[in-house]
Amino acid sequence: MPSSESAKVQKGLGHAIARAALELDLGLLVSAPDASGADRYRMVNDTACALLGASSEQLVGRSVEATFLGNAYFNADEIADATGGTDLRELRGELIRRDGQRVPIRWIRVVTRVGGQAYTVHILTRAERRSRAEQALLDSEQRFRRLIDAAPDAMLILTTDRITYANQAMTQLSGYSNPRQLSQLTLHHLFCSDDADRLMASIGDLDNDEGPLGPFELRAMRRDGRSVLVEAILVPTEWDTGRGVMLLARDLSGRRELQGQMVQTDRLAAVGTLAAGVAHEINNPLAYVLLNLQYLLREVPKLSEDSGRLAHLVERVREARHGAERVGAIVRDLKTFSRSDEEQVGPIELKRVLLSAIKVARTQLMSQGQIVEAFEEVPPVRANASRLEQVFLNLLINAIQALPSDDANRSRIHVRIWWERGTTDEGAVCIAIADTGAGIPEEHLDRVFDPFFTTKPVGLGTGLGLPICHSLVTQMGGTISVKSKLGEGTRFTVSLPAARPLERPVTRIPTPAPGILQRRAKILVVDDERAVASMLSRILGEEHDVQVATDATAALEILEREEFDLILCDLLMPHVTGMDLYAELAKRHPGREARVVFMTGGAFTPRAAQFLSKVDNARIEKPFDLMAIRKLVRELAARTAKVSQ
Numbered sequence: 001m002p003s004s005e006s007a008k009v010q011k012g013l014g015h016a017i018a019r020a021a022l023e024l025d026l027g028l029l030v031s032a033p034d035a036s037g038a039d040r041y042r043m044v045n046d047t048a049c050a051l052l053g054a055s056s057e058q059l060v061g062r063s064v065e066a067t068f069l070g071n072a073y074f075n076a077d078e079i080a081d082a083t084g085g086t087d088l089r090e091l092r093g094e095l096i097r098r099d100g101q102r103v104p105i106r107w108i109r110v111v112t113r114v115g116g117q118a119y120t121v122h123i124l125t126r127a128e129r130r131s132r133a134e135q136a137l138l139d140s141e142q143r144f145r146r147l148i149d150a151a152p153d154a155m156l157i158l159t160t161d162r163i164t165y166a167n168q169a170m171t172q173l174s175g176y177s178n179p180r181q182l183s184q185l186t187l188h189h190l191f192c193s194d195d196a197d198r199l200m201a202s203i204g205d206l207d208n209d210e211g212p213l214g215p216f217e218l219r220a221m222r223r224d225g226r227s228v229l230v231e232a233i234l235v236p237t238e239w240d241t242g243r244g245v246m247l248l249a250r251d252l253s254g255r256r257e258l259q260g261q262m263v264q265t266d267r268l269a270a271v272g273t274l275a276a277g278v279a280h281e282i283n284n285p286l287a288y289v290l291l292n293l294q295y296l297l298r299e300v301p302k303l304s305e306d307s308g309r310l311a312h313l314v315e316r317v318r319e320a321r322h323g324a325e326r327v328g329a330i331v332r333d334l335k336t337f338s339r340s341d342e343e344q345v346g347p348i349e350l351k352r353v354l355l356s357a358i359k360v361a362r363t364q365l366m367s368q369g370q371i372v373e374a375f376e377e378v379p380p381v382r383a384n385a386s387r388l389e390q391v392f393l394n395l396l397i398n399a400i401q402a403l404p405s406d407d408a409n410r411s412r413i414h415v416r417i418w419w420e421r422g423t424t425d426e427g428a429v430c431i432a433i434a435d436t437g438a439g440i441p442e443e444h445l446d447r448v449f450d451p452f453f454t455t456k457p458v459g460l461g462t463g464l465g466l467p468i469c470h471s472l473v474t475q476m477g478g479t480i481s482v483k484s485k486l487g488e489g490t491r492f493t494v495s496l497p498a499a500r501p502l503e504r505p506v507t508r509i510p511t512p513a514p515g516i517l518q519r520r521a522k523i524l525v526v527d528d529e530r531a532v533a534s535m536l537s538r539i540l541g542e543e544h545d546v547q548v549a550t551d552a553t554a555a556l557e558i559l560e561r562e563e564f565d566l567i568l569c570d571l572l573m574p575h576v577t578g579m580d581l582y583a584e585l586a587k588r589h590p591g592r593e594a595r596v597v598f599m600t601g602g603a604f605t606p607r608a609a610q611f612l613s614k615v616d617n618a619r620i621e622k623p624f625d626l627m628a629i630r631k632l633v634r635e636l637a638a639r640t641a642k643v644s645q
Helices: 003-023 047-050 131-149 168-173 193-205 254-303 307-337 350-365 385-402 442-447 465-475 530-540 552-561 578-588 607-615 626-644
Strands: 027-033 039-044 072-080 088-098 101-112 118-125 154-159 162-166 213-220 227-239 242-251 346-348 371-374 381-383 412-420 428-435 477-486 490-499 522-526 545-549 566-570 596-600 619-621
Touching: 027 047, 027 193, 047 088, 047 118, 072 101, 118 442, 154 168, 154 227, 193 213, 193 227, 213 552, 254 530, 254 626, 346 350, 350 371, 350 385, 350 412, 350 428, 381 385, 381 490, 385 412, 385 428, 385 465, 385 490, 385 566, 412 477, 465 566, 530 626, 545 552, 552 578, 566 578, 566 626, 578 596, 578 607
Parallel strands: 371 412, 522 545, 522 566, 566 596, 596 619
Antiparallel strands: 027 039, 027 118, 072 088, 088 101, 101 118, 154 162, 154 242, 213 227, 227 242, 346 381, 412 428, 428 490, 477 490
16 A cells, blocks of 8 residues: 555544544543653543643643653553553553542553554543442542641652652652652662662561661752751551552751750750859858958958068968959859849849950950950840840850951950930940951851851851840840951941839948947858858957857757847758748748848859849848948848837
């Protein structure tokens, strides 16, 4: 038969087949390979368009895929031709269309060759109605698929070593835009090579009768080349009438960041507890060392007539006192890190807090540069002193680390305080800390307050300092901002709401002239440090009648027998604390608890901090100043005597 006649016959047969398919309500599609070898749809009839929920323009030219038929997803159980041939294949399953409609369908594919060209004829027909049991099973499977597709954890199904299903969470985790892009990939496409090998070995050992395997920590590979740490388990399952394995994976990056932040917070809390404990332990012996030195300075001149030798001795004592006072200053700086009062907020003198932070920071600066101060007169701010000092110290240390190490003459840290007055309120007090360092790249400025982001070298920064500063300032009702320019330096500005100082009536007690006392007060000193109690007894005993108790139990026994004008009591003591003594005294002799003056060494338990916030009793901190404590006792004793009259 001539070729022209053959072409006419083939065209006629094609029209006949298409007409027959239309009459029989069969969907008909014809596909053939293009120049690149990809099989694409060449013809589609109206019935196929109706079944697939797409137009012929959307279908013609599309590639033929195993799991996607046109624009519809196809869940299929493949049944090979009874003769075992490969040119005829039947698939039975369900179309899931873009509009959400589900259509049970049979898909028959016949491969034929015309003039050396291979064509595939796809015949689609609605499947026969299933039995109730089959329909129930299908509905159950559909619900299961919808469930895992909506799950927040990443899931995929593997048959052999191929991925046959992936939910939306796995698609996003892997950096793809559509689940179909994962279809027919292997684990080696989605996980680092070693981890993929571990998974494949575990899948080979997985038995249908045993439970999940794992969890495994794996490195999932995103499409852009980045890796993500995940925790995964393997679960044996049945999928499309065959054996499969479900892999569930959860992104660990958020959890690791949170764990790291919690660990750092715990470390900071531990440092605070340690600092407070060290301060307390140092303050107790320091208290009687300083009192003794001050006592010697007063008494030594009375013992000798050799003025030259005496002056030399007094100078040595003064030097010892100066050294002890320096230790006291270090202790006060250590107390900065105590978290005992972090919930207490009140009017704070900003200059004092900032100067304390600068003093600590200067030990880090050494000869690397200078700190230049410009402080205006500003009102107090409503804040927490220890938290605020932590913020300033962190910003100062960052500024020091940013300074160039080879140019101390140019290295400056400018610290400024000013007041921006408000029109209807007290306005805001602003603090700027600026360095002349290298600066921060513009693209990083928006991230400096993000947890774990740092531009410092490995080992020098944790990426938590600035986020903690931001959190603390925000909690105190303020703001913190940053400006920077490469080569010129960085400036952090903290703005805090101004607070009016608390106005409390102050009753001024006239201080008696030296050597003239209105009356001798009766004082009980309670302290578990015998040396502190003894020295206080010796110093105060010159003007008052003093008794000593080295524990609260003994003090309570004394208080049952005698009445005292003042009770100087250590706040924290073993077994029975000063707080317990206060409570027992209030219970046994109401009103006398107001005469207690608490002595503290700098360490506050949460209970002690809460207790002190509720009582109005006077308190004095160790180490003591001899003249100050004598003056305080005189004033309090005079006030107590006035109340008793």
